Amino acid sequence: MQNFPLVSVICLSYNHSPFVEEALDSVMNQTYTNIELIIADDCSTDNSKKVIDNWLKKHPNILFIPNVINLGNTKTFNNAVKHAKGDYFIDLAADDILLPNCIENQIKTFQNSKYKNLGIVYGNLIEIDENGNSIRNYYTEEDYPESGDIYKMVIARTTKICSVSSMIKKSVFEKLNYYDENLAYEDLDLWVRAARVFDFEYIDKVLACKRETPNSLSAHFLFKNNSKTKQLNLSTLKILNNAYHLNKSKKEHQLLLGRIRFEMYKFFKARNFILLFKLFLFGIKVKFKSL
Structure with missing residues (x-):
């Protein structure tokens, strides 16, 4: 492995105008310098594109892909990452921030790891407000x-993973056939599929800042009678079903059952009773396999 492999940072913007410049600057201010930045805007309805265009006047060689229609996170990211030339990549939302030594720590972990089948590294982060x-x-x-x-x-x-502090080998992403474009959110599905095949390594350092706002995707999981929430919960049901087919033991089905019970609470809070009933039936199926 070369000492300084190229890292592609794909920054995805959607109505992030107050934050996108700070996110982009955090990439440019990394202590690790062999970085390729690709910016994609998913047809924002605020002035995000204008902010990005103004920022690009100082960085004219950076690729910017503005969607003319809204495609959603998964399709927009998949389109952008196909332009990436790096051996590794980071999925950066345009309201989040990479700390200056984030990429340096991630690359060092890849290069010094004891895991021969390492596909993803991830670290700690700080959640910040608006x-x-x-x-x-x-x-x-x-x-x-x-x-x-x-x-x-x-x-x-149990313990969750956040994509903001993660770095993935591009070859791993390609082997997994990219993000599932039928899902409303992407990270859990990727972790499930990747963890079945590849090793992960945790970096015990704070690498990034993740912004939590009233309109953050994570907040939408509990919104009542909301169409976006319904799409998120439907995606969760699909991801859990995928995990069911990947499971290889009773113990894994028992662990999945615990996840199902937690998601049932979220479905109930969101008043998605039809999906809740489907999840309940799915839980019975998993319970049978766990015995």
Whole structure:
């Protein structure tokens, strides 16, 4: 492996005008310098595109892909990553921030890892509010992020992974056939499929800042009688079903059952009763396999 492999950062913007410039600057201010930045805007309805265009006047060699229609996160990202030339990539939302040594730490971890089948590295991060104020660390003392074969951790309702602090080998992403474009959100499905095949390694450092706002995607999972929430919950049901088919043991089905119970609570809070009933029936199926 070369000492300084090219890293592609794909920054996806959708109505992130107050934050996108800070996100882009965080990529340019990395201590690791062999970086390719690709910006994609998913037909924002605010002035995100104008902000990006103004920022690009100082960085004219950076690729910018503005969608003329809204395609959604998964399709927009898949389109952008196909332009990437790097051996590794980072999926950066345009309201999040990479700390200056984020990429340096990730590359060093890849190069010095004991795991021969390493596909993804991930680290800790700080959750921040709209004004950039710190809310909490993503991983606390109660969390135990794992390394190696973390499939059981991923499918269970235990420690979660956030894409903001993750770096993925592009060859891994290609082998997994990119993000599933039929889903309304992408990260959990990717972790499930990747963890079944590849090792992960946790970096015990804060690498990034993830912004939490009232309109963040994570907030939409609990909105009542909301069409976007319904799409998110439907995607969750599909992801859990995929995990069911990937499971290889009763123990894994038991862990998946714990995740199903947690998701049932979220479906109930969102008043998605039809999907809740489907998830309940799916839980019975998984329960039978776990015995």
